[in-house]
Amino acid sequence: MIAVCTKPCAWPPESLAFRPLARLKQLMVPATPQDTAHIPAAASPQTQTHNALLAAVGARQDRDAFRTLFEYYAPRLKSYLLKNGAAEALAEEIVQNTFVTIWEKAAQYDPQKAAASTWIFTIARNRRIDTLRREKYVEVDSDNPALERAATTDAPDDAYADTATIEKLRAAISALPEEQAKLLRMAFFEDKTHQAIADETRIPLGTVKSRLRLALEKLRGGFTPRKKTEESQ
């Protein structure tokens, strides 16, 4: 993709620029808390527990682990489904379908690639659409040789969103002005069209669109590619 470079000079990044003296200084001075501030904290204990539980379900069909995950996620997923307009009985059906699929696919789960919560969310999203529309949501084909070809040529080692990317995105979302953040939440979480958002908030449709566009432009900072190859795509 052709990423528009907004910074005057994004390449080479500070870390790779040839500045031998500065580099030497860095090596000699022990890291201070400020230096490490940009490194995101390790995944929260809750995330790690859930990842381990889901991996246990996948590895040895651990029923207790499955039950623990069910008790945590089922009410939350149901609340999400109800907010998205599913009726009580339908929400329950989707929750059941989701957990049957989680059980069946758990062996494919890889904690290195995604957090358990994200993995469960995508399954719930797909099952919601399958159940509502009686049709299959087109899923991303993860073993596409074309992707492998692309990944080996010009992608970072981790094709998956890593913790740093998500942390950055989260920071970018919390830094959004309230008027933009609100519209983004409505568009993302409540399945509302731009027209429905405009009607509900009594903001003109054009303004809704331009505010969402501004919000996404700010979030783009969270996806800043690390390699030049991606920058020039």
Added chain:
Amino acid sequence: MIDHSLVEMMLMHYAAGHLRPTEALLVACHVALNPLARRKLEAFEAMGAKMICECPEEDAAPVSKDCFEKVMARIESPAPPAPAHIPMQQDAAIPPAVMKLLCGNCTERSIRWQKLPSGVEAVSLHVPAGSPCRHRLRLLRLSPHQQTPAHSHAGREVTLVLQGGFSDHAGSYRAGDLIVIDDKAFVHAPRAGADGCLCLMLTDAPLLFRRVRIWFFGFFKRV
């Protein structure tokens, strides 16, 4: 130039599960071909997951008491066999999800391309159920350096480059790029690159060709 906001908007709506099947198909293929798009999508999915995990305890909707037992009962009972996963062939350019929408048991070589009045080769795809009836899905093929006549768009046009590439006055695009045009005033005359171009295109209104002759013949010869 690619309008990144429009592409990200589509990724965001895909992550949230709002897209119609036709749009979801294009986004899924885009993500399968483009590692950066995949990272963006996964970040949006993580955003959705975070929202669910942050749901306060009192907002969580309790499920019925026998819900877990029902799930376990369904797991115990023999499940219907899952549909076979069709892996993409090493040298294939068209994703299996798209091949399924072609008429008959076509292979990539046996596609019956139809020459459009504009000189572009095209083949129409079945529009999956549940999509708005005005959506049209087509595969388009241009030979190397072939130029299409200048046209504007009566509606939104979403194009995914599957192989090769093309360029217009606004920029150049290569395999894996998704181009969303949602501007009725935008006129362009795309030109294929040195390797030709194969793309998947979703439109919800006809293209408006500048030259009357093409428009006239095109009217009688719709694919």
